[in-house]
Amino acid sequence: MLLEGLQLPLTTPFYPDGRLNLRKLEQNVAAYSKTPAAGLAVLGANGEPAMLSDEETLEALRAAIRAAAAEKVMLAGAFRESVTGTLAVADAAAVLGYDAALVRRPRELGDGARRTQETLTYFQVVADRSAIPLVLCDAGGAGLTTEMVAELAGHPRIAGMVVHDAAPDRVAALHEATAAVKREVTVTAVFAAVTGRMLARHRPSAATMLSAEKLTGGGAAVAAPSASKASSLKTRTKTVGFQILAGGTARMLDALLAGAVGAMPPFAACAPQACYEVLAAWKDGDRGLAEEKQERLQTVAKRVEEELGIAAVKFGCNLNGYCGGQPRLPRLPLTGAEREEVEALMHSLRS
Numbered sequence: 001m002l003l004e005g006l007q008l009p010l011t012t013p014f015y016p017d018g019r020l021n022l023r024k025l026e027q028n029v030a031a032y033s034k035t036p037a038a039g040l041a042v043l044g045a046n047g048e049p050a051m052l053s054d055e056e057t058l059e060a061l062r063a064a065i066r067a068a069a070a071e072k073v074m075l076a077g078a079f080r081e082s083v084t085g086t087l088a089v090a091d092a093a094a095v096l097g098y099d100a101a102l103v104r105r106p107r108e109l110g111d112g113a114r115r116t117q118e119t120l121t122y123f124q125v126v127a128d129r130s131a132i133p134l135v136l137c138d139a140g141g142a143g144l145t146t147e148m149v150a151e152l153a154g155h156p157r158i159a160g161m162v163v164h165d166a167a168p169d170r171v172a173a174l175h176e177a178t179a180a181v182k183r184e185v186t187v188t189a190v191f192a193a194v195t196g197r198m199l200a201r202h203r204p205s206a207a208t209m210l211s212a213e214k215l216t217g218g219g220a221a222v223a224a225p226s227a228s229k230a231s232s233l234k235t236r237t238k239t240v241g242f243q244i245l246a247g248g249t250a251r252m253l254d255a256l257l258a259g260a261v262g263a264m265p266p267f268a269a270c271a272p273q274a275c276y277e278v279l280a281a282w283k284d285g286d287r288g289l290a291e292e293k294q295e296r297l298q299t300v301a302k303r304v305e306e307e308l309g310i311a312a313v314k315f316g317c318n319l320n321g322y323c324g325g326q327p328r329l330p331r332l333p334l335t336g337a338e339r340e341e342v343e344a345l346m347h348s349l350r351s
Contacts, residue, residue, distance in 0.1 A: 002193035003243040005038030009046035022063040024323035029067040039073030051328040070197040094131035127157040136161040150177040153242040160243030166251040168258040175259025178242035202233040249301035253294040270316030300345040
């Protein structure tokens, strides 16, 4: 699976009384599907996954992919504390048509060498058994050392990693440590990602029974192939390495220059176009323009994303026509003064 470009991390809308708002989630996904984002991440770090029950998790995953354009790579957050729990979410996501699962290290593991071995075992077992590829996440002090990532990168079912602080030194070290990993992925004729839903849509359908009477005026039924779009999807292969995504907005460009192939910045939920423009300029080789676009994001993203957190990201979504709503308790919404501050910071980034 190709992970290049902007992988947009969705927020999860709730009603004022705290119930999951699936209708607004679908509307958000439909709107984000019209942006230049290459993919959408559902119930990642931006989506408050720990706040949802198992039933709500499946409802959210089902609603999001139902509203998504087939061309968008779909990543499902499978943040659970056990191998069994993680696999349950990942396998359910696979049935729904997701392309990969986001996974993080369980928070309660041993210390020292035991912790390292338990972490490696967790990811390796999940990768062995998961129905879809994995993308590692190192949010919240996941404790994934460069050596651990280098070992995990060799697993054929682990496609890449989101480096949430996007520190360029760390990205460069990870890029160097995983340089030997080479894989072939299916892409379109213009080297964009090919999703499982795209392949399913263009797969030849089974033969359809047509009555001979309709064809010849009488006789037994015969099988005739139904119309198919299989020939309209032109694909090719592309060699990729272990794909690293920048998970922070403030250091996004530095991470790209250090070896990341794409980004999953939390701020993209409320300013997808502004974040995409950094990647587009970088991909075009226009470093000056990329630095200009990155500078435009720097102060506002740092304050909204890193200091005020998910409540501010969701308020920013409200300002730009997406439904952010309020975070789920015990997280608190912004104060009046904080809302005024975010609105002023985002004035130049309003859609």
